[in-house]
Amino acid sequence: MIAHLPVLQVIVPLMAAPICLILKRAQLAWLFSLLVSSLTLLISILLLQQVMTSGVVSYELGGWQAPWGIEYRIDKLNAFLLLIISAISTIVLFAAQTSIEKEIDKNKHTLFYVLYLLSLTGMLGIVATGDAFNVFVFLEIASLSTYALIAMGEDRRALWASYQYLVMGTIGATFILIGVGLMYQMTGTLNMQDLSQRLPEVAQTRTVFTAFAFVIVGVCLKLALFPLHHWLPNAYAYAPSIVTAFFAATATKVAMYLLIRLTFSVFGLSFSFTTIPLQTLFMALGLFGIFVASTSAIYQNNIKHLFAYSSIAQIGYMIVGFSISTVTGLTATLLHVFNHALMKCAIFLALAAVVYRLGDVQLNNFHGLGRQMPLTMAAIVVGGLSLIGMPLTVGFVSKWYLLTALLEQGWWPVAVLILFAAILAVIYVWRIIEVAYFKEPLVNQAAVKEAPMLFLVPIWALTIANIYFGIDTRLSVQVAQAAAQSLFGVTP
Amino acid sequence: MLIGLFNNWIVVMLMMIGLYIVIAHGNLIKKIVGLTLFQTSVFIFYISMAKVVGGTAPILADDIIQYSNPLPHALILTAIVVAIATTALALSLVIRIKAAYGSIEEEEIQRQDNQIQADKKERKQA
Amino acid sequence: MIDIVLLTLLLAVAIAIIRMKDLFAVVMLSGIYGLLSASFFVAMDAVDVAFTEAAVGAGISTLLMLVVITMTGRSENTTRHKPFPALLLVVITGCLLIYGTLDMPYFGSADAPVHSHVAPRYINDSMQEIGIPNIVTSILASYRAFDTFGELVVIFTAGIGVLALLSSVRRPDNGDKIVCINYSMHEQHLVVRIVTKMLLPFILLFALYVQFHGDFGPGGGFQAGVIFAAAIILYAMLFGLSTARIVINQPFIQLISATGVLLYGCVGLVSLLNGGNFFDYNFLSNDAITGQHLGIFLIEWAVGCTVASVIIIIFFNFADYRERQQSNENEHNQESP
Numbered sequence: 001m002i003a004h005l006p007v008l009q010v011i012v013p014l015m016a017a018p019i020c021l022i023l024k025r026a027q028l029a030w031l032f033s034l035l036v037s038s039l040t041l042l043i044s045i046l047l048l049q050q051v052m053t054s055g056v057v058s059y060e061l062g063g064w065q066a067p068w069g070i071e072y073r074i075d076k077l078n079a080f081l082l083l084i085i086s087a088i089s090t091i092v093l094f095a096a097q098t099s100i101e102k103e104i105d106k107n108k109h110t111l112f113y114v115l116y117l118l119s120l121t122g123m124l125g126i127v128a129t130g131d132a133f134n135v136f137v138f139l140e141i142a143s144l145s146t147y148a149l150i151a152m153g154e155d156r157r158a159l160w161a162s163y164q165y166l167v168m169g170t171i172g173a174t175f176i177l178i179g180v181g182l183m184y185q186m187t188g189t190l191n192m193q194d195l196s197q198r199l200p201e202v203a204q205t206r207t208v209f210t211a212f213a214f215v216i217v218g219v220c221l222k223l224a225l226f227p228l229h230h231w232l233p234n235a236y237a238y239a240p241s242i243v244t245a246f247f248a249a250t251a252t253k254v255a256m257y258l259l260i261r262l263t264f265s266v267f268g269l270s271f272s273f274t275t276i277p278l279q280t281l282f283m284a285l286g287l288f289g290i291f292v293a294s295t296s297a298i299y300q301n302n303i304k305h306l307f308a309y310s311s312i313a314q315i316g317y318m319i320v321g322f323s324i325s326t327v328t329g330l331t332a333t334l335l336h337v338f339n340h341a342l343m344k345c346a347i348f349l350a351l352a353a354v355v356y357r358l359g360d361v362q363l364n365n366f367h368g369l370g371r372q373m374p375l376t377m378a379a380i381v382v383g384g385l386s387l388i389g390m391p392l393t394v395g396f397v398s399k400w401y402l403l404t405a406l407l408e409q410g411w412w413p414v415a416v417l418i419l420f421a422a423i424l425a426v427i428y429v430w431r432i433i434e435v436a437y438f439k440e441p442l443v444n445q446a447a448v449k450e451a452p453m454l455f456l457v458p459i460w461a462l463t464i465a466n467i468y469f470g471i472d473t474r475l476s477v478q479v480a481q482a483a484a485q486s487l488f489g490v491t492p
Numbered sequence: 493m494l495i496g497l498f499n500n501w502i503v504v505m506l507m508m509i510g511l512y513i514v515i516a517h518g519n520l521i522k523k524i525v526g527l528t529l530f531q532t533s534v535f536i537f538y539i540s541m542a543k544v545v546g547g548t549a550p551i552l553a554d555d556i557i558q559y560s561n562p563l564p565h566a567l568i569l570t571a572i573v574v575a576i577a578t579t580a581l582a583l584s585l586v587i588r589i590k591a592a593y594g595s596i597e598e599e600e601i602q603r604q605d606n607q608i609q610a611d612k613k614e615r616k617q618a
Numbered sequence: 619m620i621d622i623v624l625l626t627l628l629l630a631v632a633i634a635i636i637r638m639k640d641l642f643a644v645v646m647l648s649g650i651y652g653l654l655s656a657s658f659f660v661a662m663d664a665v666d667v668a669f670t671e672a673a674v675g676a677g678i679s680t681l682l683m684l685v686v687i688t689m690t691g692r693s694e695n696t697t698r699h700k701p702f703p704a705l706l707l708v709v710i711t712g713c714l715l716i717y718g719t720l721d722m723p724y725f726g727s728a729d730a731p732v733h734s735h736v737a738p739r740y741i742n743d744s745m746q747e748i749g750i751p752n753i754v755t756s757i758l759a760s761y762r763a764f765d766t767f768g769e770l771v772v773i774f775t776a777g778i779g780v781l782a783l784l785s786s787v788r789r790p791d792n793g794d795k796i797v798c799i800n801y802s803m804h805e806q807h808l809v810v811r812i813v814t815k816m817l818l819p820f821i822l823l824f825a826l827y828v829q830f831h832g833d834f835g836p837g838g839g840f841q842a843g844v845i846f847a848a849a850i851i852l853y854a855m856l857f858g859l860s861t862a863r864i865v866i867n868q869p870f871i872q873l874i875s876a877t878g879v880l881l882y883g884c885v886g887l888v889s890l891l892n893g894g895n896f897f898d899y900n901f902l903s904n905d906a907i908t909g910q911h912l913g914i915f916l917i918e919w920a921v922g923c924t925v926a927s928v929i930i931i932i933f934f935n936f937a938d939y940r941e942r943q944q945s946n947e948n949e950h951n952q953e954s955p
Contacts, residue, residue: 007886007896014771015883018876021778061764063898067736070764111782118775125768133567137768140574141775144581148779151585156592160601163585167514170527170578177534177571178507182718184564185541188735198735210718496724501716502625508712509632516704519694521641521686525648529632532655532675536628539662540621544733545726549663550753551835552745558728559753560663561737566757568667570769573840573925576674577776580932583686584783587939590690597695 005050006059006072009043009082010125010138012036017117026109030097033113037093037120040086044079051079052482058130066130067191073130076483080334081127081257084341088249089120092242092345094458099242099352102359104152112152116246119145123254132180132266133190135258136173139222142254143169146247150239161234168221168231175218182211183266192266203271212276215262223255225319226289229312236308241352244304248311249345253337256318260330264487273325282323287417289316294424298431303354303361306428307347310387313421314340317402320418324405330484331477332401338476339386339394339469346462347383350376353451353459366432368441372448375456377436379463384429386466389422393470397477499540506533518598520586524579531575538564538571624658641692642684649680665836666754673844678929681851685936689943749907750833750914758838759914763897766917767882770924774879777928781872784935786942811856821849829922833911839918843925850926851933859937868934871927878924885916 001008016036020029051057051074059072074082093116100112122142126135147169151162184190186207187198202208217228224232236244263272273279290313297309314336321333351361353376358365370377386395399418406415441448450456469476510533513526542564550562586596593601631651638644652675659668723730744756758766825845832838854862886896889909894901899913 004890004896007890011883011886011896015880015887017771018774018879021872021876060895061897062760062762063895063900064761068739069761108782108785111778114778115775115782118771118778121771133570134765134768137570137574137765137772140578140772141768144577144772144775144779147581147585148775148782151588151779151783156589157605159585159589159592160605163520163582163589166578166582166585167523167527170582171511171514171530174527174531174534178537178715181534181538181541185722185730185732188731188733188737190567190736198731202731205721207718207721210714213714496727497719497722499621499625499725500719500722502622502629504712504715504719506625506628506632507715508708509629509636511711512704512708513636515707516701517694519641521683521690522644522694525635525644525683528648528675528679529635529651532651532671535667535671536625536655536658539659539664539667540725541730541732542664543662543726544728547663547728549665549836550741551665552751552753559741561733562740562753562757563737564732565664565667565754566762567765568664569670569754569758569840570765572667572670572674573769574772576679577772579679580682580776581779581783583682584780584932584936586686587689587936588783591943596690599695 002046002050004059005043005047006057006074006128007061009040009047009086010072010121010128012040012043013117013124014121017114017121020110020114020117024110026106026113027097029110029113030093033096033117034090034093036117037086037090040120040124041083041090044082044086047074048079048083048479051076052479067189067194070134071130071191071193072128073193074128076479076486077260077334078127078257080338080479080483081253082124084253084338085120085123085127085250088341088345089116089246091458091461092246092249092349095245095349095352095455096242098452098454099356100240102356103154103240103242108152112149112240115145115149116243119149119246123250126254127257130192131190132183132192132195136177136180139173139176142251143173146251149243150235152243153238153240155238157234158238161231161238165231165235168228172218172221175214175221177218179211179213179215179218182207182214186211192261195266196268199267199271203275209276212267212271216259216278219255219258219262223252223259223315224312225315226285226292226312229289229293229315232312233305233308236311237302237304241304241348241355245345245348245352248307248348249341252311252315253341256315256322256333256337260322260333260487264330269325269488279323279325282319283414286316286319286323287414289313289319290418290421291424294421294428297428298424300428301363303363303366303432304348304351306432307344307351310425310428311340311344313425314344314387317398317418320414321402321405324409324411326405326408327481327484327488327490328401328405328408330487331481332398332405334480334483335401335476336398338480339398339466342394342462342466342469343383343386346379346459346466349455349459349462350379350383350451353455356455357448357451358445363431363435364442365445366435367439367445368436369448370433370437372441372445373450376451376459379459380436381429381433382463382466384425384432386470388425388429391470392467394466394476395470397470397473401477500537503533503537503540506536509533520589520596520598521583523598524582524586527582528575528579531571535568535571535575538568621658621661624654624661628654628658639694641687641694644694645680645683645687648683649676652676652679666752666838669836669841670844673841673848677848678844682932682936685933685940689940748910748914750911752833752835754836755832755838755914759917760897760899760910763886763913763917766921767886767897770879770882770921773928774875774924777875777931780932780935784939785868807856814852814856818849818853821845821852825849829918832918833914839921840925842918843922844929846922846926847929847933850930854934854937859934859941863934866930868931871930871934875924875927875931878920878922878927881923882917882920885913885920889913 057074061070125138147166186202293309293312300306386393389395389399510530542561547558547560550559656668656672748756828837829842889901892901899909900906902909
């Protein structure tokens with residue numbers, strides 16, 4: 001069975017989705033999804049162990065040799081991502097049942113779990129595969145289930161947000177399809193490993209340049225990289241809260257993974273960063289994204305909107321790290337992928353708990369919430385401090401690595417800008433803290449109580465992880481660094 | 493060069509017409525038609541790349557030497573199914589949007605959403 | 619030469635779609651676009667793709683759009699928002715693509731990389747390795763079986779998504795009323811109804827033929843599923859939804875769609891338990907070729923089941939929603955005067 005782990009990683013949640021539909025009863029479907037998600041988590045841990053000790057694992061689907069059949073190829077980078085996705089999925093599922101009870105129509109709960117498992121499958125599939133066309137197929141599984149999940153939100157604006165995301169997402173996916181087609185046309189292969197060997201021969205052609213441009217733009221649409229981010233805030237704000245918690249921590253990370261995989265593994269470092277001025281372009285876009293999105297976050301009154309803009313800003317940090325294109329820079333990006341998943345998932349789960357108690361997350365509703373829901377609010381505060389980059393939280397660790405990477409290259413103006421951007425984060429986090437802790441509770445909310453245990457356990461599991469990995473950085477840094485080194489071909 | 497690439501240029505024009513409809517038109521159904529056009533044109537691009545002059549359909553028979561490339565065919569079969577799945581989901585969203593907003597014009601929907609926000613602000617000031 | 623004619627026609631249709639304001643015409647034109655591109659695929663030797671595109675592009679997607687138009691109205695607003703930025707963006711993207719075409723291998727040249735790497739093995743060895751004449755089916759169902767599995771999951775996801783968006787608990791009390799409306803409406807199409815009744819068994823038979831013939835010629839589970847679903851939809855349109863619902867009820871159809879996905883996955887799991895890799899059909903039987911045949915047969919069935927049932931789910935939910943809206947409007951009209 002150990003040999004089959006790569007495929008089981010994706011097949012287990014995939015097969016569970018139709019079984020969930022057959023189970024029919026929502027309670028049963030929830031327990032089953034939780035079980036399945038824990039199983040995928042277990043598989044991903046085993047996979048990561050295997051990859052860390054014995055290197056790349058390749059799995060030939062259908063027993064057909066690589067360029068002819070589809071290959072699953074797990075290296076340190078995607079093993080790391082697989083772990084993040086399945087861990088977040090499992091933690092979020094704990095709170096799912098309580099949360100959707102208030103937000104989704106009762107007879108649609110089973111469908112919710114089916115779609116949830118399908119989107120988990122899609123994301124795992126994108127990350128695990130080593131075949132460029134297979135990426136497209138699983139991208140569509142993830143996307144379609146995401147559109148449906150977002151549209152399940154109570155507010156009618158959820159429908160509109162979902163439609164807009166669908167249009168943008170489909171354009172993005174079609175761009176990727178065009179790019180893959182152009183690559184295939186010049187090399188005759190779809191396997192990523194094979195592509196990376198055959199692309200250098202034709203790297204000078206205009207067709208490969210176009211292919212590169214199309215896949216990158218397509219992935220950046222999915223990544224919500226500034227200025228292609230317009231679909232994200234409303235999608236996050238009006239989706240059911242639990243869905244936001246899941247996607248904020250995983251969906252953009254998957255797109256980030258694709259970007260890294262395509263630029264580093266498929267097109268190769270020298271093509272991506274020397275032939276094309278990708279470095280300057282991404283550096284600029286990343287910095288603009290950080291400043292524009294952080295400033296927008298300050299002006300939001302819907303707290304989900306606020307943190308959605310903050311997510312766009314955090315993507316900016318990842319892109320800056322990525323555009324440095326050194327081992328340290330990439331380590332910073334990968335660390336931030338992991339750390340941001342921890343903090344945003346905790347924050348959005350806490351917001352889900354607030355919605356469960358209050359029905360809304362407008363800033364006005366937060367009056368005095370620090371005393372009424374102390375544990376939930378404390379988690380938001382820890383998450384917020386982590387977003388700012390306070391020491392003893394994970395946010396500090398990834399910022400530290402990012403700054404080190406920038407200074408290594410002597411780009412201190414950028415480093416100064418990054419430090420300055422933290423002030424913007426202080427402002428938007430402070431707005432919440434001020435209202436929650438220094439204002440009297442509203443009269444009509446006097447009876448609001450602390451969130452139920454099924455919320456508090458996952459929220460605090462994440463918050464404790466947030467602090468733990470902020471102090472003991474050995475594990476996360478070791479994996480991120482090893483993944484980054486393997487992408488640069490450095491043997492530690 | 494003109495003959496060799498002419499097909500591709502027409503296909504590019506078709507793709508761009510589809511993309512233009514998606515971006516420039518405000519009617520939600522027309523946008524979906526635009527998406528379908530865009531995707532179908534990409535399929536045409538893939539299938540043209542598979543053609544070999546003098547080749548025939550890739551179904552093995554004794555007296556045939558040259559076949560067209562079957563791999564893009566298999567890929568596009570998959571992609572067509574993905575496209576119809578997307579269209580179906582998009583259409584069901586349109587149905588719900590029509591029921592919720594009473595309109596399927598982008599501008600009208602945006603206007604209604606902005607209206608709500610403006611109302612909220614007024615109430616707050618009052 | 620015929621390909622250039624077809625492409626020019628496609629261009630004309632696309633331009634007409636931009637200019638049309640009547641959504642009914644737009645949808646019909648997009649159906650024509652699908653049909654024309656299917657013809658183009660035949661000219662390009664892609665018979666399987668042509669079959670699918672004709673069934674989907676010209677058939678199912680047009681049908682679904684028409685159902686939606688009956689609910690949303692058929693005229694488009696005349697004002698276009700942001701036409702100039704859109705034009706600029708599209709022109710830039712188009713120019714980039716044209717720039718990319720300049721180094722492409724020329725159309726139809728046999729020495730292009732696509733024809734010399736990976737693909738030759740399918741053409742030369744698939745007969746020994748898989749043992750069926752239709753190479754596209756070999757690739758689809760065995761070499762790249764996992765893609766097809768993904769495709770099946772995509773269509774399953776769409777079905778679930780539509781259910782999540784449109785389904786609701788039925789109110790049985792006004793079922794009778796709907797039946798009455800249907801009866802009065804469908805009385806008119808007497809000839810069509812009789813012809814349909816006669817044709818129906820043949821359409822279903824044709825679906826089965828396509829299902830089993832995929833190994834030897836164009837066809838297979840997906841196309842068969844679409845044809846089967848089309849037969850059911852035709853029946854529902856002429857005899858009313860409630861009549862069709864007696865024949866095919868929702869929970870059953872949902873069960874079938876889930877079973878299809880499970881069956882496909884189980885083929886993989888069985889080969890895994892027999893000691894091979896996932897989807898390695900060679901391990902399904904003692905003889906490799908028999909194993910391949912068995913595997914392909916089973917997964918084609920799985921695809922057929924899920925595709926047919928999902929398309930039926932999608933259509934029924936669209937039509938159901940429309941019926942509910944109409945009956946709400948009727949109630950509303952009766953109350954207001």
